[in-house]
């Protein structure tokens with residue numbers, strides 16, 4: 001085991017820039033060792049981080065951060081950046097409550113230029129930063145680092161299209177590892193393969209450019225000449241790269257594990273009068289045998305054994321139950337289509353993809369497209385089911401509204417990771433989908449608590465509901481289920497003492513915690529009743545009516561207060577002239593930071609002890 005001799009001495013990128021080049025390989029191996037060590041304990045995005053070690057070193061070596069800016073796309077690959085920017089001593093706290101975030105965060109460090117977590121933002125954000133600098137007369141560089149899969153997200157292309165027109169001192173580093181979480185898909189991925197396998201012309205061009213740039217004074221003039229002449233040569237004999245057609249100067253493909261080659265490219269890029277794209281080729285998982293062999297598993301992994309590469313097997317989850325249900329119905333119903341936006345394994349559609357190839361669509365990181373595409377499938381009689389994490393569905397607000405609900409097209413959304421997700425933190429919490437969809441007409445939402453309820457809700461959504469219909473379920477598996485609880489209706493159930501004057505209304509997995517609270521309260525001599533909503537929009541009015549008899553109602557909701565189902569429930573009660581008291585416990589106008597799911601639920605007073613305490617102590 002290393003004592004991180006070099007790494008531990010680097011308090012800032014300035015220290016890195018003073019290191020002799022001969023020490024950089026040893027530094028990189030120390031970084032890799034630390035990455036493996038810390039992710040094996042805390043979990044995290046190991047494979048992507050292992051792939052960008054040399055790239056991150058080369059960036060901080062050649063750009064004067066924080067004077068120059070680095071903007072990371074998604075930011076799941078920023079652990080080395082964190083270690084090199086004065087946070088090595090805190091790296092063991094990454095993704096833990098109160099510790100470093102697993103993503104760049106402006107409030108954490110001046111080196112984190114822009115918060116991330118969702119993909120394809122770095123070109124737009126970088127361009128904004130770069131243009132602000134231009135207006136202020138700031139001559140520093142801005143570098144956006146984006147993966148090959150994130151580059152295919154619609155927003156990247158919007159930013160790229162815009163940047164090519166006028167950006168200066170703006171460099172996009174395309175980190176091409178041929179992978180998204182699984183294999184990168186689509187025409188752009190194929191295009192990159194072509195560029196990668198036929199680089200001889202580009203190499204020649206880069207070499208010439210570098211030679212000319214070394215000539216003092218005449219350098220940039222010479223570069224212009226060579227650029228113009230290569231453009232002419234290309235016109236005659238070779239295809240332009242797509243990047244050049246967008247107005248960028250292209251350097252690449254460059255070995256992303258060779259610091260010297262990257263340094264040369266970055267220095268050359270600095271001299272170009274206009275936007276530059278540096279295409280680096282890296283290996284996801286580089287330097288750890290298990291991650292190199294299986295980058296999909298090591299993209300985002302829970303704690304694991306370093307020697308064997310084994311991670312505790314996950315039990316049956318909502319995602320796997322969803323996936324099985326999809327396979328079951330697809331067998332006899334050729335209208336069923338499964339859609340994912342680059343999250344096939346995460347949402348449980350792996351088996352469906354194998355069995356029903358012609359009806360499975362991995363559209364890449366393209367949530368907006370996925371929804372409108374589903375609308376098109378539906379318009380011609382298919383039954384599309386788009387499985388997507390709650391947090392990423394946020395991207396498709398208008399598509400859900402304008403392209404689906406408004407047209408009453410039957411599209412089913414499987415909203416995975418609904419509710420608190422845990423250590424990915426505020427960028428990934430699934431706590432906004434309900435407020436978003438609650439305001440949409442022609443929309444139905446189910447939010448079951450158990451696997452059995454998930455299957456019933458999906459069946460209802462696929463076969464007995466029109467227009468836009470969402471079924472939302474949490475990350476991981478089932479929580480506590482009382483032995484005497486049976487799910488009766490697909491819309492709602494009462495559980496507990498119906499003669500009590502106190503009712504908890506809830507939905508989704510919070511029902512489990514409410515049941516535990518019921519038991520705590522029972523032991524203390526207080527009997528309560530729970531209304532478990534399964535269909536949360538439109539609200540089952542019979543359930544609202546049946547709640548009228550309770551003097552005190554507590555509505556527990558693992559989502560935002562504004563736009564909540566609790567608020568809708570309250571309106572319905574008011575309409576009926578309810579005379580009792582309703583108290584809403586939901587997430588009140590704040591973002592929930594990274595920590596375990598249980599820690600977050602406790603912080604939000606959604607744990608069973610807090611629920612019981614609230615009811616006991618409430619006057």
Ligand SMILES: Cc1ncc(C[n+]2csc(CCOP(=O)(O)OP(=O)(O)O)c2C)c(N)n1
Pocket residue numbers: 048051074076077117118119146147148149150151175177179180181284341342343365367392395
């Ligand atoms: C909008 C959005 N959709 C999906 C994701 C989930 N996601 C995180 S990383 C990733 C793959 C990114 O691939 P790439 O950009 O090539 O980076 P790599 O991991 O290969 O380094 C995906 C799909 C996300 N973060 N944001």
Ligand SMILES: CC(=O)[C@@H](O)[C@H](O)COP(=O)(O)O
Pocket residue numbers: 045074076117299300346417421424475
């Ligand atoms: C970075 C990113 O957006 C994904 O990799 C995400 O972290 C996956 O989350 P799960 O671990 O819940 O699949």
Ligand SMILES: [Mg+2]
Pocket residue numbers: 147148149175176177178179180184
């Ligand atoms: Mg990639």
